[in-house]
Amino acid sequence: MSSLAHTETQAGAPPVEQMAPPVTSLEGVGMSFAKPSGEPMPVLDHIDLEVREGEILGLLGRSGSGKSTLLRIAAGLVKPSAGRVLYRGQPLRGPEEGIAVVFQTFALYPWLSVLENVELGLDALHVATDEARKRAMAAIDLIGLDGFESAFPRELSGGMRQRVGFARALVSEPTLLLMDEPFSALDVLTAETLRTDFLDLWIERQLPIKAMLLVTHNIEEAVLMCDRVHVLGGSPARVVASMNVPLPHPRSRLSPAFRSIVNEIYAALTARLVESTDASGNASRGLALRLPNVSSHRLDGFVEPLAAVLHGGNVELAKLTEMRMLKGDELFPVASALHILEFAELRDGTIRLTAAGRAFAQASDEERQRLFREHLLQFVPLAAHIREVLDERDGHRAPRERFELELQDHLNQGDADSTLRTVIDWGRYAGLFGYDDDTRTFGD
Numbered sequence: 001m002s003s004l005a006h007t008e009t010q011a012g013a014p015p016v017e018q019m020a021p022p023v024t025s026l027e028g029v030g031m032s033f034a035k036p037s038g039e040p041m042p043v044l045d046h047i048d049l050e051v052r053e054g055e056i057l058g059l060l061g062r063s064g065s066g067k068s069t070l071l072r073i074a075a076g077l078v079k080p081s082a083g084r085v086l087y088r089g090q091p092l093r094g095p096e097e098g099i100a101v102v103f104q105t106f107a108l109y110p111w112l113s114v115l116e117n118v119e120l121g122l123d124a125l126h127v128a129t130d131e132a133r134k135r136a137m138a139a140i141d142l143i144g145l146d147g148f149e150s151a152f153p154r155e156l157s158g159g160m161r162q163r164v165g166f167a168r169a170l171v172s173e174p175t176l177l178l179m180d181e182p183f184s185a186l187d188v189l190t191a192e193t194l195r196t197d198f199l200d201l202w203i204e205r206q207l208p209i210k211a212m213l214l215v216t217h218n219i220e221e222a223v224l225m226c227d228r229v230h231v232l233g234g235s236p237a238r239v240v241a242s243m244n245v246p247l248p249h250p251r252s253r254l255s256p257a258f259r260s261i262v263n264e265i266y267a268a269l270t271a272r273l274v275e276s277t278d279a280s281g282n283a284s285r286g287l288a289l290r291l292p293n294v295s296s297h298r299l300d301g302f303v304e305p306l307a308a309v310l311h312g313g314n315v316e317l318a319k320l321t322e323m324r325m326l327k328g329d330e331l332f333p334v335a336s337a338l339h340i341l342e343f344a345e346l347r348d349g350t351i352r353l354t355a356a357g358r359a360f361a362q363a364s365d366e367e368r369q370r371l372f373r374e375h376l377l378q379f380v381p382l383a384a385h386i387r388e389v390l391d392e393r394d395g396h397r398a399p400r401e402r403f404e405l406e407l408q409d410h411l412n413q414g415d416a417d418s419t420l421r422t423v424i425d426w427g428r429y430a431g432l433f434g435y436d437d438d439t440r441t442f443g444d
Contacts, residue, residue, distance in 0.1 A: 023088065023211040024074060030082035031069055033412055041412055042236035043069060043119045046083070049230055049239060053175065056156035056202070056212040058222035060265065062332055067215040071180050074213060075101050087176070091291065097125055100174035108153045114164050115149040120283035121168040126282040139171040142206065144197060166198065173208040180215045199225055203249050219265050224251050225259060231268050235290070241361035252321030259318065266317045267349030269332065287382055288410040291340070291422040292333035296429035300368065302334055303343065307353055307361035312354035340374045373430035382423050386442055387432055400440040416435040
């Protein structure tokens with residue numbers, strides 16, 4: 001057996017009920033970033049969580065909810081603005097050799113071989129050269145890359161490159177493994193294969209790690225892998241729901257118990273999404289409303305088949321992913337956009353079209369544009385604000401920076417940029433205003 005194999009009980013230990021000791025704990029963790037004005041903008045608010053021995057804890061939330069920031073705080077890579085992190089009962093003051101991270105991107109050095117990339121995982125530990133080589137070869141063998149030691153990243157598929165990332169994390173024989181959406185950059189089949197292989201190693205106790213924290217936006221992935229799931233929501237983000245996943249491995253996506261937990265999580269996420277949207281939409285003249293990164297063409301192409309599925313009623317969001325109308329990571333942004341525009345209503349994990357949404361689905365292209373314009377002006381205050389500013393100015397032109405600065409008083413820079421890109425797309429589709437990317441100027 002590989003030198004990385006571990007004989008202590010881990011995944012086989014009774015997980016949640018017996019309250020195994022925590023490997024890491026976050027106590028009252030908060031995080032803020034500075035606005036252009038210098039005022040703090042809170043991103044995380046009083047997060048309390050524990051990752052216990054023998055479990056995989058899932059952290060779910062929409063894109064931009066602060067999941068990755070929280071993971072970096074747990075890794076000691078970022079210092080929180082408030083609260084503290086404990087690792088093995090002691091305050092975590094920086095990166096700790098018992099903690100390893102697998103990132104979403106492969107993050108490999110292209111000029112190094114597979115073996116050399118994996119050996120880098122031991123660089124900071126000052127392991128002797130012979131021992132480092134032995135442990136790297138064992139990690140490569142364990143993760144299914146035997147025979148590819150001398151290959152370079154350019155010679156590998158996406159799935160194999162991510163296996164190198166896992167091997168590099170495991171070579172240090174960590175106690176805690178933190179994973180930041182490690183399968184999301186892969187195609188569906190490759191992700192499923194790697195996820196299953198890795199989970200098999202965990203269940204069979206072939207990994208040295210005692211606990212894992214998985215950050216993901218994929219609900220089914222969380223239910224497939226995790227023993228417990230925390231849902232992040234709100235702005236600033238906090239843990240808004242927690243649930244156990246008391247299902248034996250291997251888990252079937254088709255089992256009623258599996259579907260029940262998936263639906264419960266969808267309901268929790270949609271409730272918080274609606275709450276967040278409604279609260280931010282009513283604040284600060286609506287400029288605090290973060291718009292999802294969804295193109296008008298995506299909305300236009302989705303409403304008609306959605307209307308055909310709904311038949312005037314509602315449908316569970318989980319059902320739409322089963323029908324492959326949209327992937328899970330695409331569904332929430334699209335559903336959120338339709339809710340904001342009041343073409344649809346989200347409630348308890350279901351979606352239904354409003355009367356306006358049904359009219360939009362049946363309308364001609366010209367009528368759709370008119371309806372979209374009306375709803376954009378009425379329900380997206382930023383779009384109405386841009387149109388108002390243009391109408392007040394001679395020449396009906398305004399620089400993008402004018403609105404960027406306003407948005408950054410309410411949103412972080414990434415959300416402000418994404419929201420502006422979305423409102424530009426929606427405004428063009430609606431014929432509400434134009435935008436010149438070369439001059440970065442709004443106009444008629």
